[in-house]
Amino acid sequence: MAAVYQALHRRVSSLVCRLHSTYVRKMRYLNQLKEDDSLCRQAQTSGTFYLFHNLSPFLQKVGKKYLVPQLSAAEMRRVLEKFPEAEQWMEKSVLIGCSDEHRPRFALDLGALDKSVIESELQGSFTDLRKALFVVDREDSPLLASAQSLLRWHDSHQYCSRTGQPTHKNPAGSKRVCHASGVTYYPQMSPVVITLVSDGSRCLLARQPSFPPGMFTALSGFCDMGENVEEAVRREVAEEVGLEVESLSYSASQHWPFPSSSLMIACHALVAAQRAEISMDTLELEEARWFGLEEIVEGLKRQPSSSKQGDGSFLPWFPPKQAIAHQLIQEWLQQQTAQTA
Ligand SMILES: NC(=O)C1=CN([C@@H]2O[C@H](COP(=O)(O)OP(=O)(O)OC[C@H]3O[C@@H](n4cnc5c(N)ncnc54)[C@H](O)[C@@H]3O)[C@@H](O)[C@H]2O)C=CC1
Numbered sequence: 001m002a003a004v005y006q007a008l009h010r011r012v013s014s015l016v017c018r019l020h021s022t023y024v025r026k027m028r029y030l031n032q033l034k035e036d037d038s039l040c041r042q043a044q045t046s047g048t049f050y051l052f053h054n055l056s057p058f059l060q061k062v063g064k065k066y067l068v069p070q071l072s073a074a075e076m077r078r079v080l081e082k083f084p085e086a087e088q089w090m091e092k093s094v095l096i097g098c099s100d101e102h103r104p105r106f107a108l109d110l111g112a113l114d115k116s117v118i119e120s121e122l123q124g125s126f127t128d129l130r131k132a133l134f135v136v137d138r139e140d141s142p143l144l145a146s147a148q149s150l151l152r153w154h155d156s157h158q159y160c161s162r163t164g165q166p167t168h169k170n171p172a173g174s175k176r177v178c179h180a181s182g183v184t185y186y187p188q189m190s191p192v193v194i195t196l197v198s199d200g201s202r203c204l205l206a207r208q209p210s211f212p213p214g215m216f217t218a219l220s221g222f223c224d225m226g227e228n229v230e231e232a233v234r235r236e237v238a239e240e241v242g243l244e245v246e247s248l249s250y251s252a253s254q255h256w257p258f259p260s261s262s263l264m265i266a267c268h269a270l271v272a273a274q275r276a277e278i279s280m281d282t283l284e285l286e287e288a289r290w291f292g293l294e295e296i297v298e299g300l301k302r303q304p305s306s307s308k309q310g311d312g313s314f315l316p317w318f319p320p321k322q323a324i325a326h327q328l329i330q331e332w333l334q335q336q337t338a339q340t341a
């Protein structure tokens with residue numbers, strides 16, 4: 001029995017080792033592409049491309065499924081041939097990853113070109129990211145989100161804020177440089193805390209006036225300069241609902257592309273049950289209230305479309321699986337269920 005166990009252990013270890021080395025080799029290759037401009041230019045000729053138009057990703061509908069096509073460099077040239085200065089367009093692409101076989105992936109925004117020509121040539125359509133993220137396969141959503149954020153950053157950092165001169169992108173798109181001042185700009189994202197507050201038996205969800213009717217989510221807020229995650233959580237909860245956090249724990253994080261690139265840092269926080277009276281910040285929030293276990297179970301089953309009542313009001317529903325708020329709510333539910341079991 002021990003021999004079987006040892007053989008199994010050796011097999012698992014060697015598999016893990018091989019997995020690691022694929023991953024490590026891939027990360028090292030991507031880093032090389034960011035640092036070595038000529039290697040990156042060469043990689044463009046064998047890479048695949050995701051297309052965007054004014055930050056909307058290109059999707060193809062096949063039956064009921066939405067696919068995110070990866071075009072080869074040859075296919076890209078065929079499309080771009082229809083427009084003047086085709087080669088210049090390829091140079092605008094940014095590196096967004098690579099396959100396990102080291103085939104690099106790029107994203108390219110063709111916003112200045114006629115959308116309908118590209119859509120009819122490639123038989124698909126440029127789709128708003130707010131829709132695209134929720135209809136494509138789950139593994140494609142983070143890729144679209146990060147590609148769009150990087151393209152957006154390049155679009156809004158074309159000039160040096162010190163000299164006003166144009167900045168120049170490196171082939172991978174991992175930075176922009178102003179030749180006049182020598183300043184290098186790197187892609188930025190804003191840290192945001194998202195907190196599911198609990199008083200031990202209920203959790204607190206809120207809605208802003210801009211949310212779709214009926215949608216409630218966890219409290220969120222941008223971190224202030226100099227603040228750590230714990231301070232940001234305590235401050236946001238105090239500001240938005242007037243409660244004092246007693247303890248908190250980190251859950252997970254997620255890149256979020258709306259309204260521009262954020263790093264969502266998700267936490268659970270506990271407030272004392274005897275000091276759980278909400279005093280809402282009415283400038284930001286329209287409603288904030290406690291939800292019991294049953295209401296959370298019902299809300300998770302509800303779709304936006306089934307939330308509307310006969311009298312025009314809306315029953316609560318929660319963000320979809322792609323949003324980290326959903327994960328926080330699921331974790332809270334599991335914890336409560338385990339406690340009451
Ligand atoms: N993925 C998810 O599950 C969820 C994501 N979110 C995201 O979290 C973000 C922050 O949530 P809010 O409650 O709106 O933040 P918030 O509570 O900090 O209020 C927003 C205000 O903060 C200020 N602000 C400070 N730094 C900012 C920056 N870097 N960018 C933009 N505004 C800044 C602005 O005045 C803005 O109006 C939202 O953009 C939203 O998309 C929110 C809930 C769920």
Ligand SMILES: [Mg+2]
Pocket residue numbers: 219220221240284
């Ligand atoms: Mg907020």
